[in-house]
Amino acid sequence: MNRDVKRTLLEDVAREAGVSTASVSRVLNAAPHVSERLRHKVEAAVDRLGYVPHGTARALASRRIGAIGALVPTLDNPVFSAMIDSLERRLKQYDCRLLIATYRYSLAEEVESLRTLIQQGIDGAVLIGHDHLPAALQLFQQHELPYLTCWHSQEDPDWPSIGFDNAAPAHQLAEHLIDLGHRHIAVITAPVEGNDRARARLHGFRHAIETAGLALPDDHIVTIDYGIEEGATAFAELMRLTPRPTALLCGNDVLAFGAVFAAQRAGIAIPEQLSVTGFDDLTQSRFMQPALTTVATPADEVGRRVADDLVARIQGRTTPHRQVLEARVVLRDSTAPPPSAGD
Amino acid sequence: MNRDVKRTLLEDVAREAGVSTASVSRVLNAAPHVSERLRHKVEAAVDRLGYVPHGTARALASRRIGAIGALVPTLDNPVFSAMIDSLERRLKQYDCRLLIATYRYSLAEEVESLRTLIQQGIDGAVLIGHDHLPAALQLFQQHELPYLTCWHSQEDPDWPSIGFDNAAPAHQLAEHLIDLGHRHIAVITAPVEGNDRARARLHGFRHAIETAGLALPDDHIVTIDYGIEEGATAFAELMRLTPRPTALLCGNDVLAFGAVFAAQRAGIAIPEQLSVTGFDDLTQSRFMQPALTTVATPADEVGRRVADDLVARIQGRTTPHRQVLEARVVLRDSTAPPPSAGD
DNA sequence: TTGTATGCGTTATCAC
DNA sequence: GTGATAACGCATACAA
Secondary structure, eight states: OOSSOOOOOHHHHHHHHTSOHHHHHHHHTTOSSOOHHHHHHHHHHHHHHTOOOOHHHHHHHHSOOSEEEEEESOSSSHHHHHHHHHHHHHHHHTTOEEEEEEOTTOHHHHHHHHHHHHHHTOSOEEEESSOOOHHHHHHHHHTTOOEEEESOOOOOTTOOEEEEOSHHHHHHHHHHHHHHTOOOEEEEEOOOTTOHHHHHHHHHHHHHHHHTTOOOOGGGEEEOOSSHHHHHHHHHHHTTSSSOOSEEEESSHHHHHHHHHHHHHHTOOTTTTOEEEOSBOOHHHHHSSSOOBEEEOOHHHHHHHHHHHHHHHHTTOOOOSEEEEOOEEEOOSSOOOOTTTTO | OOSSSOOOOHHHHHHHHTSOHHHHHHHHTTOSSOOHHHHHHHHHHHHHHTOOOOHHHHHHHHSOOSEEEEEESOSSSHHHHHHHHHHHHHHHHTTOEEEEEEOTTOHHHHHHHHHHHHHHTOSOEEEESSOOOHHHHHHHHHTTOOEEEESOOOOOTTOOEEEEOSHHHHHHHHHHHHHHTOOOEEEEEOOOTTOHHHHHHHHHHHHHHHHTTOOOOGGGEEEOOSSHHHHHHHHHHHTTSSSOOSEEEESSHHHHHHHHHHHHHHTOOTTTTOEEEOSBOOHHHHHSSSOOBEEEOOHHHHHHHHHHHHHHHHTTOOOOSEEEEOOEEEOOSSOOOOTTTTO
16 A cells, blocks of 8 residues: 555654654553643644554554454354454444454364464454364463453353353253154254364253153264255255154254255145254244244344453453353244154 | 563574575565575574564565455345355465455445554455445545455446446346236335445336336335345335235345245235245245245355455556456246236 | 665653 | 653665
């Protein structure tokens, strides 16, 4: 940018106002101990010259860049884009920018991206989930950089967090199905490697099922990437089992959408012949037919709190090491007793 | 960050390698005219010391920050988050970071955000659509900053663009309905102020309808914010018209989802009693029941090309002023002849 | 091909 | 309270 354009510099403002550059800097940064008179002179000069501070120079001298980094698996998942959207809006209130990097669920790429963001000079960073390579932690400590994880609720001295319990609501969903009379329950899950949220949900499902004295055999669990089409594919696979499962626990709403659509296409009535659950409570889950039984995750709230907390950490304030928000099961119309309830 | 930690500096590397700081810098920046021998010495020293360049200092000295800015109305729209996702991944290949700002469809806020991003030192920026305040253009010119608009195809010497025609496919959708025999067509549109895409689509709808000798009265157009719930609300309003419209043209897929869900809830069969169209072709549109007739917008392709083009501009290469990609109408199952076709 | 020296635009540490 | 001035860490014109 402006490789040859002569910008207005702090020095110009100082000359215009008849004060020192230090004073101009003080006024601009709301430093204490500045007289009203000086402040007015400087502000007038700034206005007259249309001065705009040079962010990079400021960053070099102050060692703060005015931006944080967010590392997310993907923005293709509405639940993450919603979180990022709310995070960015809140950061703006603190006059803080957002640098984004995605890593397609590859923890190695996460670390690489983190490294470049740190090199870029970010003042802090937020990661999704609890699963990370040790190298990530090392980077934060090495650079004494404020950081935060979110979207999970695991207690861990190394990883401060703002999130919610993924296992408990999953457990409740499975219990709900069991209470309805389901005995043949299948699961569609995202790959659990490097994804503690998926792992926790699967664990919740399994724990509830086995606690009820039922089984969750391996062939009743389909692991598949995130996506509507993938949900449909997994559905097809599970419907080939005999006896056919009467209920499907899906690791997230989008997988559930795929399953529901595939069921409709196959002429399988939901919830009469098959119950389906999701996780996330995307807007659409409330409106689709049948409305989806799922878990409401507080994406916006997480975004806001992450902004508040990370900014506080950057300013050196102490904040809670762990904040657990509520993720509530929402019972709707996609779950009902199995066809032959009462057997 | 590392407020007191003593980092390894370029100077340390130079000393370790027994060369000058300039030489180290040259090796690190892949400058021409460096001997193999020197390169090896420097690289070895870098490895030994674990040296990582300081991004901010580099930015100040080189006047390039290694990041571009993207200004989007919202990330809550999957079509934008998909574009940003693909943009970010492509930029990574160029070793370029992404700064994001959202402006909730307020052009004034767009300019404000642009100003702070420029102050932040971005090397270039991309905006969505063709509608912007003159102040935005002025900022780009003033700072001699490479920039680009996308998601539209308007010819304009001021605004280089990578996008697609929004009006023509909209026109085709309306024609398709008319060809099917529809005579009472209604429209759900996003607010057109500051949103040339919505305006172009509405224009396409209207032009086709009026060209066919039909009317599109004001009460057949509902303007409403983006969202599933909003689509449902608009649907309810339009269904109160008499005679009831037999077809609904929606400005985007999400509004169409809302309409379809509301119709299902109201017991109105799609497409037998009512035809519905969207615009965007989100993944779900292909899988939902009935599959949605819509327009496939090349979100990923736009993201990739924007990255390629903007990086080229930053490097001083000349690129096409305007790239028009294809946005194709996709006929599916949500459109059919009206109930009383043949009247 | 390599080294020297200066500039990049602020902030922050001293004195006064 | 205010003003000099030395960092901040690297890139680059210029010299060698």
